Amino acid sequence: MKKLSLLLIFVFAIFFSQYCSAQRFPFFNLKVENGLVQSQATCLAQDKFGNLWVGTLGGLSRYDGKKMFNYTVSDGLNSNTILDIYFLKNGDLLVATAKGLQQFNGRNFTELLDGNNNKINRISQVCTDGHSTIFLLKDGKILHKKADEKNFSSIQSPHFFSTISFTQGKLKAAGEKGSIYTLDKANRFFEDSVSSSDSFLVVLKIYEDSKQRVWALCNKGLFILNNGEIEPYRINGKAVLQAPLLSMAEGKNGQLWFAGTNGAYRLIDNNISWFNQKSGLTNNIIYEIISDKEGNIWMSSDGEGVFRYSGGPFISWDESFGLLNKQVTGISGDNNGTVYFSSYQGLISKFSFENGITNIPTPELTHEVITGIVWQDNKGLWIGTRSNGLYCLVNGKLKKFNTAEFGKDINHISAMYLDPKGILYVGLKRDMLCIKEGKASFIKLNESSPVCFATIGNDSLLISTQNGFLLVHQGMANSWIRNNIVDSIAAQCMVFQDSKLFIGTSEMGIVILDLKKNTAQILNSKNGLSSDFVYNLVKDKDGNIWTGTGMGICRIKKEGQKFTIKTFGKANGIIGMESNSNATFADSAGHLWFGTTEGVSCYFSSAKPTVPHPVSIVLESVKLFGGKKIDSVYYSGTKPWYAVPENLDLPYRYNNLSFAFQAITLSPADRIYYCYFLEGSGTNWSEWSEENTINFSGLEPGNYTLKVMCKVNDSIQNGTSLVYSFHIKTPFHKSIWFVVSIIGLAVLLGVYLQYSANKRKSKRKQREDNLRKEEQSRVRERTAEDFHDEVGNKLTRINVLTNVLKSKIGAPNPDAERIIQQIQDNSQQLYAGTRDILWSLQPSNDNLFEILNHVRDLALELLSETEVDFSISGNDERLKEYKMPLDKSRNFIMIWKEALNNCMKYSGAKNVLLQVMKLNDNEIQIRLVDDGGGFDVKNAHQGNGLKNMYSRALRLEATFEILSAHNVGTQVILNLPFVN
Numbered sequence: 001m002k003k004l005s006l007l008l009i010f011v012f013a014i015f016f017s018q019y020c021s022a023q024r025f026p027f028f029n030l031k032v033e034n035g036l037v038q039s040q041a042t043c044l045a046q047d048k049f050g051n052l053w054v055g056t057l058g059g060l061s062r063y064d065g066k067k068m069f070n071y072t073v074s075d076g077l078n079s080n081t082i083l084d085i086y087f088l089k090n091g092d093l094l095v096a097t098a099k100g101l102q103q104f105n106g107r108n109f110t111e112l113l114d115g116n117n118n119k120i121n122r123i124s125q126v127c128t129d130g131h132s133t134i135f136l137l138k139d140g141k142i143l144h145k146k147a148d149e150k151n152f153s154s155i156q157s158p159h160f161f162s163t164i165s166f167t168q169g170k171l172k173a174a175g176e177k178g179s180i181y182t183l184d185k186a187n188r189f190f191e192d193s194v195s196s197s198d199s200f201l202v203v204l205k206i207y208e209d210s211k212q213r214v215w216a217l218c219n220k221g222l223f224i225l226n227n228g229e230i231e232p233y234r235i236n237g238k239a240v241l242q243a244p245l246l247s248m249a250e251g252k253n254g255q256l257w258f259a260g261t262n263g264a265y266r267l268i269d270n271n272i273s274w275f276n277q278k279s280g281l282t283n284n285i286i287y288e289i290i291s292d293k294e295g296n297i298w299m300s301s302d303g304e305g306v307f308r309y310s311g312g313p314f315i316s317w318d319e320s321f322g323l324l325n326k327q328v329t330g331i332s333g334d335n336n337g338t339v340y341f342s343s344y345q346g347l348i349s350k351f352s353f354e355n356g357i358t359n360i361p362t363p364e365l366t367h368e369v370i371t372g373i374v375w376q377d378n379k380g381l382w383i384g385t386r387s388n389g390l391y392c393l394v395n396g397k398l399k400k401f402n403t404a405e406f407g408k409d410i411n412h413i414s415a416m417y418l419d420p421k422g423i424l425y426v427g428l429k430r431d432m433l434c435i436k437e438g439k440a441s442f443i444k445l446n447e448s449s450p451v452c453f454a455t456i457g458n459d460s461l462l463i464s465t466q467n468g469f470l471l472v473h474q475g476m477a478n479s480w481i482r483n484n485i486v487d488s489i490a491a492q493c494m495v496f497q498d499s500k501l502f503i504g505t506s507e508m509g510i511v512i513l514d515l516k517k518n519t520a521q522i523l524n525s526k527n528g529l530s531s532d533f534v535y536n537l538v539k540d541k542d543g544n545i546w547t548g549t550g551m552g553i554c555r556i557k558k559e560g561q562k563f564t565i566k567t568f569g570k571a572n573g574i575i576g577m578e579s580n581s582n583a584t585f586a587d588s589a590g591h592l593w594f595g596t597t598e599g600v601s602c603y604f605s606s607a608k609p610t611v612p613h614p615v616s617i618v619l620e621s622v623k624l625f626g627g628k629k630i631d632s633v634y635y636s637g638t639k640p641w642y643a644v645p646e647n648l649d650l651p652y653r654y655n656n657l658s659f660a661f662q663a664i665t666l667s668p669a670d671r672i673y674y675c676y677f678l679e680g681s682g683t684n685w686s687e688w689s690e691e692n693t694i695n696f697s698g699l700e701p702g703n704y705t706l707k708v709m710c711k712v713n714d715s716i717q718n719g720t721s722l723v724y725s726f727h728i729k730t731p732f733h734k735s736i737w738f739v740v741s742i743i744g745l746a747v748l749l750g751v752y753l754q755y756s757a758n759k760r761k762s763k764r765k766q767r768e769d770n771l772r773k774e775e776q777s778r779v780r781e782r783t784a785e786d787f788h789d790e791v792g793n794k795l796t797r798i799n800v801l802t803n804v805l806k807s808k809i810g811a812p813n814p815d816a817e818r819i820i821q822q823i824q825d826n827s828q829q830l831y832a833g834t835r836d837i838l839w840s841l842q843p844s845n846d847n848l849f850e851i852l853n854h855v856r857d858l859a860l861e862l863l864s865e866t867e868v869d870f871s872i873s874g875n876d877e878r879l880k881e882y883k884m885p886l887d888k889s890r891n892f893i894m895i896w897k898e899a900l901n902n903c904m905k906y907s908g909a910k911n912v913l914l915q916v917m918k919l920n921d922n923e924i925q926i927r928l929v930d931d932g933g934g935f936d937v938k939n940a941h942q943g944n945g946l947k948n949m950y951s952r953a954l955r956l957e958a959t960f961e962i963l964s965a966h967n968v969g970t971q972v973i974l975n976l977p978f979v980n
Contacts, residue, residue, distance in 0.1 A: 023321065023356075024599075026312030026573025027280040028668065030054075031305035035068030037061045038080075041300035044290045045085045045093070049641070050615025050664035052298060053093065054306055055082030060095065063306075064618075065665050076109035078102060086126040091640075094134065096123040101136065106640025112145075113152055127166050135171055137164045142173060142183075157181075157189050165206040167214060174203030178218065178230050193230045203230070207248040209256065217245035222258065235270045249289040251297050252311065252610070259286035264299055278320055281307055294667045295610045310668055313607035314553075314573030318599030322357035323349060326576075328595030330373040331585035332381065339585065339593060340381050341600055342370040348383070348393065351600075362398055365391070372416035372582065376424055384413035384426060390433075406433065406440055415582065417453035419461065425453060432463070432477075445470060445477050452582060454494035454501065456515075462501070464491035485520045486513050493582055495537040495545060502545050502556075504534030510547065510556070512563075523556065528565035528671070530554055536584040540592055540605065548579025548594045553601070564714055571668030572609065575599040612667035612712045617674075617722035619644050619706075625656040625695065648726035655699040655728050661692055663710040663720065672712055679705040701730035798823070848924070848978075849879040851889050852916060855896045859914065862900050868909060874916030882924065882978045891952035892976075895960075898945045899928050899972045907932025907970060919975070928972040934964040 032039050038058025045053045047062075054061040059072035059080045072080050081098035088094060093104040094112075101113035101123055113123070113136070125137035132147035140160035143152040159175040166172075171183040178196035180203065181189035198220070205217040214225040215233075221242035222233040232239035247259035256267040263276035264286050275281040285302040292298060297309040318326050325343035333339035341349045346365030351357050369386040376382060380394035389411045390401045403409050414427040426433035427450030432443045448465040456462050461472040462480065468487065469480035481487055486503065489511060493504040501513040509524030509532045524532050533550035540546060545556040552569040568574055576598025583595025592603040622644055623629060634654070635645035650657075663672050673688040680702050686694075688711065708722035732738050802823050809816065839845055839854060852875045859870045884892065896914070903912055909932030917925045940946075946962075949972075953960030957977055964970035 024278075024280040024316040024318065024573075024575060025275060026310065026314055026316075026571070027275070028308040028310070028571045029305060030063060030068075030308070034305070035061070035063075035070070036305050037068075037070040037072065039303050039305050041302075041306050042082055042287050043084050044288050044298050044300050044306070045087055046290065046292050046666075047087055047093070047641075048091050048616075049618050050293060050666065052292065052306075052666055053085055054300060055085045055095070057081050060085070063666070064662060065667075065669075066662070071104075076102075076104075078109070078111065078114075081122075083122055083124060084126045086128065088128060088134075089130060094126050094128075096126045096136070098122050101126070106642075107638075113143075125164055127164060127171075129166055129171065135164055135166070137161060137173075142171075155183065155187050155189075159189065162202050163205050165208075167206055167208040168212070172206050172214075174206055174216065177201055178203055178216065178223065180206065180214075180216065180225060180230065193225055193228055196230065204244070204246055205248060209250050210254065215248060217248055217258065219244045221245065235272070240272055241265055241267075246286065247288040247290075249291040249297060251291050252295045252608070257289050257291075257297050257299075257309075259289045259299060261285050264289065275309075280316075292666050293615050294613050294665065296666050298666075308571075308666070310571070310610040311607060312568075312571070312573035312609050312668065313604050314568060314601045315604065316573060316575030316599055316601040317351070317357060318575055321599075322359065323599060324359050326599045327580065327597055328600045329580050329583050330370055331583055331593045331595050331600065332373045332375040333585055333587045333593075334375050334377070335588050337587070337589065339587060340373055340375060341595065342373045342383065344369070346370060346385075348373075348381075360393065360396065362393075364398055364400065371413050374416045374418045374424060376418055376422065382416060382424060382426075384416045386413065387411055389413065390426060406442075408433075408442060412449070414449035415451060415453070417461075419453075419455050425450075425461065427451075427453075427463075432472075434475075441475070443472055443475060443477055446479070452491055452493045454496045456496055456501070462494065462496075464494060464503075466490070482513065482518060484513075484518065485522075486511060492534055493537045493547075495539050497539055497543060497545060498558075502537055504537050504547060506533055508532060510534055510537075523563060523565065528554075528567075530567040530569075535579040535581045536594070538584040538586050538592055540586060541590045542605075546584070546592055546594075546603070548584055548596070550578050552577050553579065553594055553603075559714075566713055567671070568603075569668070574601045576601070610667045612665045612669035612672075614663035614665040614672070614710055614712065614717050614720050617661055617663045617708050617710055617720055618642055619722055619724050620660045620662055621658075622648065622724075622726075623658045623660075624654060625658060625697070627658070630654070644724070645726075650726065650728050652701050652729055652731040652734070655701075656695070656697045657699065658693065658695045659706060659724075661708055661722055663692075663712075663717070665712070669712050672710055674708055674710050676706065676708045679707060699728055701728045701734060703727050846883055846885065846889060847880040848882040848884055849875060849877055851884060851892060852879065852914070852926075855893060855914065858893070858897060859900050859912070862904060863912070866904060868904065868912055870912045870914075872914040872916070874918075875914075879916070879924075888956055891955050895949050895952050895974065896926075896928065898949050902945060903928070903930050903932065903970070906935070909969065922977055924976050924978055926974045926976060929969065931969045934966050934968050934970050936966065937962055937964050 030036050036054065036056070037060065038056035040057040041054050042057065043055040047053060052063040054063065057080070059070055059077065060082055062069040071077055077095070077097060079097035079099040082095060083098065084096040086094045095102045095104055100111065102109045103112050123136050123138045127135050134145050136143040136152065142155045142157070142161060142164060144155060145152040159181065161173040161175055164171060164173045172192065173181050173183070173189065175181060176195070177199055178193070178201040180192040182192050183189055202219045203216045204219060207215045207217065209215065216223040216225060216230045222240065222245055223230040224233050233241065241258065244261050245258045246261070249257045251257055258265040262283050263274060263281050266273045266275065277283045282301050282304045284304055286299045287302060288300045290298050299307045301307060317323060323341070323343065324347045325345055327344040328341050329344060330342035331339065337352055339351045341351065343349070346362060346368035348360040348362050348365070349357055350360060365383070365385070368388055370383060371386050372384045374382045380392050383391040383393060385391070389403065390413060392399050392401070401410065403411065410426070410428055410433060412429045416427065417425045419425065424435040426435070429449055430447050431445050432450060434441045434443055445465060446467050448467040451464045451466065454462045459473060463470045463472060463477070470477045471480040489503065489505050489508060491503045492506055495502050499514065499516050501515060503511045503513065505511060509522060509529045512521040512523065523529050529549065531549035531551035534547050535550070536548045538546050547554050547556065552567050553574055555566045557564050569577060574596070576596030578597045580595045580597065585593040587593065590605050594601050620642055630645055630648070634648060634650050636647040638644060639646055665672070671690055673690055674692055675685055675688050676694055677685040678696060681699065681704065703725070704727070705723060705725045710717050710720060802820060806820055845851065845854065852872065856872045863870050903909060907930045909930035911931050913929045915927040915929060919925050950960055953974060959975040961973045962970065963973065
């Protein structure tokens with residue numbers, strides 16, 4: 001097995017104790033009842049989150065400080081018998097079982113060494129070099145494997161090894177006769193220590209402490225490596241801890257803990273303490289001890305589960321330490337360190353740290369109910385009973401005071417109190433006995449018994465009775481009315497501190513009355529008190545108020561204007577969670593004593609318990625409202641160990657989420673508070689709360705990051721936080737693309753509507769233009785017809801009549817003939833012009849083809865009586881597609897008329913060409929080219945003809961240019977824009 005051989009352990013077991021503790025220490029026990037998978041715990045380890053892992057003979061358990069999670073063969077283990085566990089640097093867990101070695105990554109168990117197929121017997125120990133090499137101890141031999149290697153190989157050595165450990169940066173192994181070896185880089189072992197002469201000495205574990213000392217835990221006790229030899233560890237020259245030791249750990253302040261076969265040992269400053277069942281631990285074998293990241297000591301036991309020691313401030317005593325009855329009902333003590341306890345059945349005990357518990361024989365009190373005990377200097381221990389009066393214990397002898405001695409019935413004693421001046425007050429049935437300097441007197445009350453007392457000021461005593469409060473001043477008791485909530489409560493206990501009266505009740509918790517302001521404040525379970533049933537109150541030397549309740553002991557500390565509450569329970573060493581009425585006492589050394597239903601517990605203010613410091617805050621789950629799991633299609637995978645979705649990307653309808661998280665601390669912590677902030681939600685950090693489940697509803701689409709912090713005992717745990725990011729998809733109807741699309745569609749719709757309106761308007765305009773053109777065409781046709789009929793016929797008639805006139809006159813005089821000839825010429829010219837107008841008025845002539853043909857006809861007519869040869873090129877019927885309104889066609893014709901006239905008059909050309917070229921779909925060029933003498937364009941006289949040509953070209957929105965030079969001819973160029 002892991003511990004080499006139980007046979008060797010028991011053979012050499014020596015039940016040894018350098019100091020046997022006489023009190024119960026605050027060991028916290030995790031057992032099957034707490035969820036542990038099995039009670040025989042063989043090994044321990046802590047993961048990177050702070051969880052404690054426990055290997056047992058029934059499976060593997062994980063403890064997060066509150067809950068237990070178990071793994072067995074049904075979860076992937078090849079065997080429930082766990083022999084050793086070890087965490088790798090990457091966080092994976094190595095598990096040595098009875099059937100080999102497995103690696104657990106938080107999701108799956110993977111076989112590294114199959115015990116069934118490879119005939120591997122039990123692996124007793126596992127460790128690594130801190131990087132990639134795994135070392136195993138099996139059957140006295142060492143196997144090793146690097147991360148990139150598939151199989152384990154054996155390190156050859158003639159030695160039989162009992163344990164291995166990676167110590168001082170190297171692998172160390174222990175062999176026969178207590179020898180310790182170190183593995184070198186060549187995989188060879190060299191001896192660190194000389195073999196012992198004792199052939200039966202076996203090293204069961206090697207350990208290096210913070211002072212670089214190498215310890216050898218052997219079957220014959222504690223040894224240390226010193227100058228190449230292992231030798232017994234000695235204190236003052238005497239060998240100590242000679243019992244078998246199986247494991248070792250270093251706790252806070254350098255204290256060393258050792259696991260034995262009958263409990264555990266602790267070494268502090270050369271003082272050794274033995275812890276066993278009587279001191280709150282166990283008498284069984286402790287297989288392994290570890291110190292966690294917070295400083296707690298954990299011990300795995302054979303049959304009693306796991307124990308934790310946190311250095312709690314409470315030490316307890318019960319019947320196993322000599323108390324005759326564990327129901328401690330009263331506590332008092334002298335100035336010499338002796339504390340007295342009263343219990344049910346009239347039992348009295350005394351205690352000192354030197355002598356422990358001593359029971360005082362008091363047969364006279366057998367079966368009596370003791371209602372209070374008070375130590376009074378120079379007198380002794382006063383004992384009050386419920387029905388048999390008052391006693392005083394002096395030098396071990398019990399004296400009873402009879403009713404006759406006081407002249408009144410003192411049999412029924414309800415409570416007792418010793419004030420700071422040494423005056424003893426004894427509560428009776430209807431009044432109160434006062435004993436001062438040996439003299440007795442009575443103070444009349446309001447026909448009710450006192451329950452508790454408190455001193456106010458230097459000369460006043462406040463008494464709580466069954467019928468309210470009474471204030472005793474100068475021997476007189478009067479009703480104490482505050483006109484607030486205090487007047488209606490029934491006090492169980494009281495204590496006065498800094499002008500404030502703390503009143504414990506049975507149902508309201510603690511009422512704090514400010515005597516100066518006459519205001520009341522309530523502390524109860526809603527604001528931090530562990531229970532609303534308050535049994536006792538006591539003040540410590542620092543002015544803090546302590547209370548024993550129905551569920552633990554609480555410390556109330558004033559910080560500024562508020563009170564903070566810390567609760568102590570069994571995890572802190574308290575033996576019983578329920579206290580007894582007025583069973584509390586503060587001794588001269590500053591210790592606080594509390595009587596409970598299970599014994600007595602003492603608080604040591606000098607104790608330094610482990611301070612809770614959560615290692616991490618883990619996210620345990622992310623779910624939809626109602627606990628519904630999130631479909632795996634919405635995330636890329638789950639994180640190991642806690643199966644939380646990674647890269648969570650939710651659709652917008654899944655915007656109601658629930659998160660559960662947990663601060664991992666293995667220390668006893670009364671309360672852990674959380675504060676969270678959802679980045680991206682527009683909210684601030686939440687208030688501090690104990691709630692570790694939060695819900696978010698109606699989250700808007702976007703990126704979010706959940707951040708969580710925690711605090712323990714009002715100390716914010718810096719460096720411990722949770723960060724988790726996720727995304728909620730934007731629905732299409734809320735996406736920017738949808739908005740852009742809607743805007744785009746709106747724009748397109750607007751454009752379309754505008755386009756449709758413009759198109760309708762254009763069509764309407766086109767129809768109007770067509771109607772207008774049709775009307776203009778009809779008008780032009782009628783005009784042409786009328787003009788032809790009226791003007792043309794008249795001009796023809798004028799010409800005919802002129803000819804008739806010439807024939808009738810005969811031979812007129814030259815002047816008359818000249819005038820007649822002018823009339824005839826003008827009428828002919830007017831007729832020719834009329835023909836141009838009539839031609840232009842014809843709608844069928846409104847295209848470039850017909851217009852150019854008309855220009856051609858004009859040119860031929862103009863040059864018909866000359867020797868000039870005129871031609872036209874490029875004019876084909878496709879030019880009919882290019883329309884030209886009447887006004888433009890008229891300007892176009894007049895340009896070429898003027899150009900032809902100039903050519904005929906000035907050029908002297910023999911050839912004239914009218915050339916038509918299509919430059920592109922929107923522009924046509926017309927050139928009039930002659931081979932005449934040309935002229936200097938820059939120096940030419942700009943007459944009205946040329947100016948008119950340029951003006952007409954502007955009206956046509958055309959470019960007009962004349963190219964000419966002497967003896968090279970002339971070109972008149974018109975680039976005419978057209979839209980097909």
